[in-house]
Amino acid sequence: MYSMRKTYNEKLKNELKNELDIKNDMLVPKLEKIVISVGAGEFTKDAKILQNISDTISLIAGQKAMITKSKKSIAGFKIREGMPVGVKVTLRGNQMYNFLEKLIVIALPRVKDFRGVPRNGFDGRGSYNFGLSEQLMFPEVVYDDVMVSHGMNISIVTTAKSDTEAYKLLEKFGMPFSKGRN
Numbered sequence: 001m002y003s004m005r006k007t008y009n010e011k012l013k014n015e016l017k018n019e020l021d022i023k024n025d026m027l028v029p030k031l032e033k034i035v036i037s038v039g040a041g042e043f044t045k046d047a048k049i050l051q052n053i054s055d056t057i058s059l060i061a062g063q064k065a066m067i068t069k070s071k072k073s074i075a076g077f078k079i080r081e082g083m084p085v086g087v088k089v090t091l092r093g094n095q096m097y098n099f100l101e102k103l104i105v106i107a108l109p110r111v112k113d114f115r116g117v118p119r120n121g122f123d124g125r126g127s128y129n130f131g132l133s134e135q136l137m138f139p140e141v142v143y144d145d146v147m148v149s150h151g152m153n154i155s156i157v158t159t160a161k162s163d164t165e166a167y168k169l170l171e172k173f174g175m176p177f178s179k180g181r182n
Contacts, residue, residue: 004097004173012172020165029126029160029169034096036061037068037088038152047084052147054087059140061099065089102138103154104174110137116178119167126160128170129153 008030017028036057043049050067057065068086070079079085091099108114121130133151135141160166171177 004101029158029165032157034091035155039086049147057087060138061089063095107137116176119177122163126158126166128156
């Protein structure tokens, strides 16, 4: 595998600077962090399944995932303050670039009937969010060790000032956006 960070610094940065007509090198959009999160849903009371989800996400991300706890009680959802509600991991630096490369080059092409990630996941401030329906597309995940199939939300935070800049940056990295409008 090649290093996406090296490719960005040597090639993509200059291409983006010219395409977006940016004068200052420091204003060229770049990746800031990637957050992978999983909501526990009905498994909040089962510690073994929650730990299995945490282990799976840690394996995928290459960094230890943390179990998030609720900040306040919500009676309608039968959640008490301090109860585990999900798992998340924040990737920066080399871990972030390694995960993005693994996602684009290995995992997404393994999805059955894959037609690209949706284009409507931009938030207006340069971040991109999308969800995956299951974790089995990643090669590190051993099917026999999975207790429950779960999806995940992936948030890619960039320094881009607009959705257009963020789209161009991710497109340069090779993110397979869908062809049609969605």
